[in-house]
Amino acid sequence: MAYLRLENVEAAYGSVNVLNGIDLDVEKGEVVSLIGPSGSGKSTLLRVLVGLNKPLAGRVLLEGQPIDYGSRKSLRAARDHFAIVFQQYNLFQNMTVLKNVTIAPVKIKKWDARQVEKDAVALLEKVGLGDKIKSYPDELSGGQQQRVAIARALALRPDILLLDEVTSALDPELVTEVLDTIRLLSKEGRTMIIVSHEMAFVKEIADKVVFMDQGKIVESGSPEEVMDRPSTDRAREFMAKILRH
Amino acid sequence: MLTRLAEELPQFLGYYNVMLLLKAALITLALSAVGCSLGLMIGFFIAMVRVTRAKLLVPVRAACIAYVEFFRRIPFLVTLMVVFFVYQVVGRNTTVFTVALTAVCLIATSYTAEIVRSGLESVNVKQWEAAETMNLNLLQTLWWVILPQAWKVILPPAFSFFILFIKDTALASQIGVVELTYAGKVLNNKGFSAVLVFGCVLLLYFIISYPLARFGVWMEKNLGVSKTGKR
Numbered sequence: 001m002a003y004l005r006l007e008n009v010e011a012a013y014g015s016v017n018v019l020n021g022i023d024l025d026v027e028k029g030e031v032v033s034l035i036g037p038s039g040s041g042k043s044t045l046l047r048v049l050v051g052l053n054k055p056l057a058g059r060v061l062l063e064g065q066p067i068d069y070g071s072r073k074s075l076r077a078a079r080d081h082f083a084i085v086f087q088q089y090n091l092f093q094n095m096t097v098l099k100n101v102t103i104a105p106v107k108i109k110k111w112d113a114r115q116v117e118k119d120a121v122a123l124l125e126k127v128g129l130g131d132k133i134k135s136y137p138d139e140l141s142g143g144q145q146q147r148v149a150i151a152r153a154l155a156l157r158p159d160i161l162l163l164d165e166v167t168s169a170l171d172p173e174l175v176t177e178v179l180d181t182i183r184l185l186s187k188e189g190r191t192m193i194i195v196s197h198e199m200a201f202v203k204e205i206a207d208k209v210v211f212m213d214q215g216k217i218v219e220s221g222s223p224e225e226v227m228d229r230p231s232t233d234r235a236r237e238f239m240a241k242i243l244r245h
Numbered sequence: 246m247l248t249r250l251a252e253e254l255p256q257f258l259g260y261y262n263v264m265l266l267l268k269a270a271l272i273t274l275a276l277s278a279v280g281c282s283l284g285l286m287i288g289f290f291i292a293m294v295r296v297t298r299a300k301l302l303v304p305v306r307a308a309c310i311a312y313v314e315f316f317r318r319i320p321f322l323v324t325l326m327v328v329f330f331v332y333q334v335v336g337r338n339t340t341v342f343t344v345a346l347t348a349v350c351l352i353a354t355s356y357t358a359e360i361v362r363s364g365l366e367s368v369n370v371k372q373w374e375a376a377e378t379m380n381l382n383l384l385q386t387l388w389w390v391i392l393p394q395a396w397k398v399i400l401p402p403a404f405s406f407f408i409l410f411i412k413d414t415a416l417a418s419q420i421g422v423v424e425l426t427y428a429g430k431v432l433n434n435k436g437f438s439a440v441l442v443f444g445c446v447l448l449l450y451f452i453i454s455y456p457l458a459r460f461g462v463w464m465e466k467n468l469g470v471s472k473t474g475k476r
Contacts (some may be wrong), residue, residue, distance in 0.1 A: 050378045079380050090375035103389065103464035104379040156379065 001064045003028040003190065009058035011041075011048050013106040015048030018044045021058065026160070026208075031188045033196060033206035033223075037238060041215040042195040046162045049193075051075045083158035088164040089145040091152070097124065098133040101152045109156070109206075116155070120210055123151040127181050129145060131134040147181055149241050153179075154185075161185065163194045199242050211235045252443055257437050268451045269428030272342065276349050276424060277411040277453065284353025287401070291354065292361035297383060306408075309358070316355035323417050324348045329420050345417035347425075364399030365391055393437050396468040404461030411454045425449055 002025035011019040018041045030217065034042040047053040049060065051069055060067045062081055068074035069096040091100050096121040105111045124130055137145050146166055153161060158160050163182065167175045179201050186205045196202050202209060202223065209226040211219040213233075219226050219235045230236045292307045294302065316324065332339045368391050376386040418427035429446040433439050446471040 052374055076380050079378060083376050088371055090371045092372065108380045185427050
């Protein structure tokens, strides 16, 4: 059984169906990339996993155990395994960089404060922001904020890291620094689900690429299979468009 | 004119008159202070209930919205009269002060609830989402993440409301509460010139509201501004 398994997951915003039966397996240590046109449900899939959108049907199984999204206890337990990084960073504006990274481990997970702080500093150094721990988010560039957000997610020691278009809101010259950070993580054997429009990057780091369209998985497989030799018309069309610009 | 005022002054500053004014000032202060603080507390609570999402609390939320929308739409004087007559119908033998206090709290609560609610809503919903995925519960999110960012939106209108509100308590004179405005009328009817009497009343209102305004500014400086001091 896969580490994380989605079975026929459906979700909707109001009356609009965004996910129409998603089946997906993610193995431990695997980097899975979700690609596809805007509105295909990639981000919603991540939001469903962390319980920001409630699934209407289907099951999500973590280590074989189904997550009950209707139960607060089950959801809280599931969230201990996930950490999500958002497109807009969503750092807490009223806290310093260090506080952003340490608040949940210290106050929610009740880990030892001194150790958490030490780890947080190490994480921030790893993402190249060791000198910014006392800064506030509005003093940082978008790329720096996003790297703080990644450090904040890592500080929770998640089993699965979810990255939701983490470079889409950044100026082009800031994209590289964030991608370098993610590249570093993939080398550590972290389990990640990455929603991204950075095709070259996806091809480089993903173990599995999933092409989605209109709330369905159209194709999935190795980056070469899905991106170089797509077997469906819809995927071919998308790849052609993406590669042309 | 000035000589007349000077002639009146010694008699005006007699024990009875000064005590009347000071007692009245205390009544005004009590009405405002209790109204504002109780209003702020309950208003906060209502605003917090309104950000909950639990289905179980739907009726409570509806009641909160109905209350806030109702009392913000009727004039203070009307509320005062309604409370006055409701107390009479219920048959409770209450003082006019209690009537005024009840009305003051009803009004202040509805306004602060709305001010706090709009302040909470001014914070980007994504801050809530980030906190939620990190397993912060509702109170933790409010206290650690949302409120620190909402203060700067809540404080200025809250304090301008409080200051307006101190002046609105003058309406309690209409049901016979001897607060500042009422005391002014009494002294004026005793024959002291209006300039002298209401000059004093004005000064007392100012003495009550000015520290509050300064306190508001202080709070905004210490809670409201971005802690970076840059933006």
